[in-house]
Amino acid sequence: MNQADGALPVRDDVQDDRAQAIRDALHNAIVERRLSPGAKLVETEVGELFDVSRTVVRASLQMLAFEGLVKIERNRGAFVAHPTPDEARQIFESRRVIEPEIAERAAERMTEADIRLFQAHLKDEERLLAERGPNARRAAIKASGDYHLMLASVAANRILERFMRELVARSSLVIALYGQSGASSCARSEHADILDALVARDGKRAAEVIRNHIDHIEEDLDYKLAGNAPLRQALCL
Amino acid sequence: MNQADGALPVRDDVQDDRAQAIRDALHNAIVERRLSPGAKLVETEVGELFDVSRTVVRASLQMLAFEGLVKIERNRGAFVAHPTPDEARQIFESRRVIEPEIAERAAERMTEADIRLFQAHLKDEERLLAERGPNARRAAIKASGDYHLMLASVAANRILERFMRELVARSSLVIALYGQSGASSCARSEHADILDALVARDGKRAAEVIRNHIDHIEEDLDYKLAGNAPLRQALCL
DNA sequence: TTGAACAGGATTGCATACAATTTCATCGTT
DNA sequence: AACGATGAAATTGTATGCAATCCTGTTCAA
Numbered sequence: 001m002n003q004a005d006g007a008l009p010v011r012d013d014v015q016d017d018r019a020q021a022i023r024d025a026l027h028n029a030i031v032e033r034r035l036s037p038g039a040k041l042v043e044t045e046v047g048e049l050f051d052v053s054r055t056v057v058r059a060s061l062q063m064l065a066f067e068g069l070v071k072i073e074r075n076r077g078a079f080v081a082h083p084t085p086d087e088a089r090q091i092f093e094s095r096r097v098i099e100p101e102i103a104e105r106a107a108e109r110m111t112e113a114d115i116r117l118f119q120a121h122l123k124d125e126e127r128l129l130a131e132r133g134p135n136a137r138r139a140a141i142k143a144s145g146d147y148h149l150m151l152a153s154v155a156a157n158r159i160l161e162r163f164m165r166e167l168v169a170r171s172s173l174v175i176a177l178y179g180q181s182g183a184s185s186c187a188r189s190e191h192a193d194i195l196d197a198l199v200a201r202d203g204k205r206a207a208e209v210i211r212n213h214i215d216h217i218e219e220d221l222d223y224k225l226a227g228n229a230p231l232r233q234a235l236c237l
Numbered sequence: 238m239n240q241a242d243g244a245l246p247v248r249d250d251v252q253d254d255r256a257q258a259i260r261d262a263l264h265n266a267i268v269e270r271r272l273s274p275g276a277k278l279v280e281t282e283v284g285e286l287f288d289v290s291r292t293v294v295r296a297s298l299q300m301l302a303f304e305g306l307v308k309i310e311r312n313r314g315a316f317v318a319h320p321t322p323d324e325a326r327q328i329f330e331s332r333r334v335i336e337p338e339i340a341e342r343a344a345e346r347m348t349e350a351d352i353r354l355f356q357a358h359l360k361d362e363e364r365l366l367a368e369r370g371p372n373a374r375r376a377a378i379k380a381s382g383d384y385h386l387m388l389a390s391v392a393a394n395r396i397l398e399r400f401m402r403e404l405v406a407r408s409s410l411v412i413a414l415y416g417q418s419g420a421s422s423c424a425r426s427e428h429a430d431i432l433d434a435l436v437a438r439d440g441k442r443a444a445e446v447i448r449n450h451i452d453h454i455e456e457d458l459d460y461k462l463a464g465n466a467p468l469r470q471a472l473c474l
Numbered sequence: 475t476t477g478a479a480c481a482g483g484a485t486t487g488c489a490t491a492c493a494a495t496t497t498c499a500t501c502g503t504t
Numbered sequence: 505a506a507c508g509a510t511g512a513a514a515t516t517g518t519a520t521g522c523a524a525t526c527c528t529g530t531t532c533a534a
Contacts, residue, residue: 053519066303075525094396101334159331163400290489312495
């Protein structure tokens with residue numbers, strides 16, 4: 001685990017301990033692709049896993065549904081979301097709207113301590129990319145997303161931060177479905193470029209680099225690859 | 238009721254009819270200020286009102302909590318949110334990030350039919366502002382927010398639209414708490430100015446007008462007015 | 475072989491019951 | 505009178521039960 005783990009599950013505020021815990025666990029599982037898009041999440045099954053009743057499980061599934069990570073279909077249950085190409089485009093469009101502005105604000109507020117955190121995180125990302133094995137790969141994917149969330153956290157706007165958390169998580173689903181290059185986790189050097197701009201306190205440049213970064217991520221997608229869609233969704237039902 | 242009513246409760250998708258209905262009802266009540274910030278929402282009470290069990294009420298309260306309209310405190314219950322000045326600032330900062338971009342996209346996509354809808358809505362807003370009485374006032378407040386949501390709907394990005402729905406609703410709470418001029422519903426002519434820019438397909442100008450509009454709304458606030466805070470929140474507990 | 479009909483099991487939607495916690499009024503003490 | 509303790513009522517958190525719905529595999533007819 002990298003040191004960002006403690007800081008990242010920035011829950012809005014602690015309200016519902018157990019449901020939150022399950023939500024976080026499922027969230028991570030989805031983002032790290034241990035759960036594939038379309039996978040069914042059976043209430044009793046999850047409940048037994050975490051040793052809680054369906055009531056609590058339901059609450060966490062509803063939370064995830066709000067974030068767009070899970071889709072709840074009436075009388076059919078909860079499934080890991082399976083974004084359509086159109087949704088995917090909207091996700092990246094939203095990121096292009098929000099993230100450059102976040103970068104500008106982050107450039108203003110960046111402290112020395114933040115810089116050190118970012119540098120350490122970059123090191124982690126590099127290390128994980130060098131490692132082999134599916135677990136390292138999963139960790140790399142997560143770390144890559146976490147980088148963007150660290151940015152959001154420095155910008156000191158909890159609302160935009162929450163929006164970004166949702167968008168980053170859903171991006172991970174999109175990449176899982178439509179990503180071509182196995183790497184998929186963003187071209188690593190760009191994260192370093194962003195940090196450079198931040199350290200230089202050059203908000204405009206940071207924003208520009210982020211914009212390019214998002215473009216590059218989306219360029220690596222092929223929306224033709226309908227993934228192995230759950231069919232029901234492939235046909236847009 | 239104005240003709241926008243049918244179009245506006247843009248639910249993400251129909252999943253949970255009854256809980257959604259209660260959510261919408263509470264949402265409207267909050268936005269129209271029939272429920273004040275800090276008001277307690279007792280589960281059994283709401284349940285009896287809508288003739289459903291606490292289970293369903295709970296689901297809708299959780300939805301509202303996600304939107305930031307309601308705050309759920311463990312073992313204490315659900316309360317209409319009571320945004321702090323800091324939260325208020327973040328809400329408007331977020332709007333300044335998102336809404337100008339929405340305006341630009343809306344300028345591109347605006348159809349003749351949309352224009353007619355906007356014109357009709359503007360007429361409604363004017364009429365409501367002219368009328369007397371608390372109900373007209375409430376309707377005017379809601380219509381003013383709905384204008385911004387119509388904009389978001391034209392921009393054709395469901396995600397940003399949802400973000401805007403949350404931000405507009407929370408803005409309404411902020412204005413209820415910290416607004417000075419009784420009018421509070423935004424300087425009306427500015428909505429017309431926005432429409433002008435959209436009709437001219439001048440995205441940049443629309444964005445600029447929106448930015449000013451948001452500035453004006455926020456200028457009318459006085460964060461010193463701590464409102465009649467529920468004390469627990471006034472002391473930031 | 476295909477397709478419709480149907481039964482059994484699995485799963486969800488919702489109401490309800492019970493335990494844990496908070497709230498509030500009362501009472502006694504200083 | 506002010507304050508703290510105490511217990512009952514109110515309210516929430518969670519588990520569980522039942523009805524409704526969906527899924528799956530089988531049978532039977534075309």
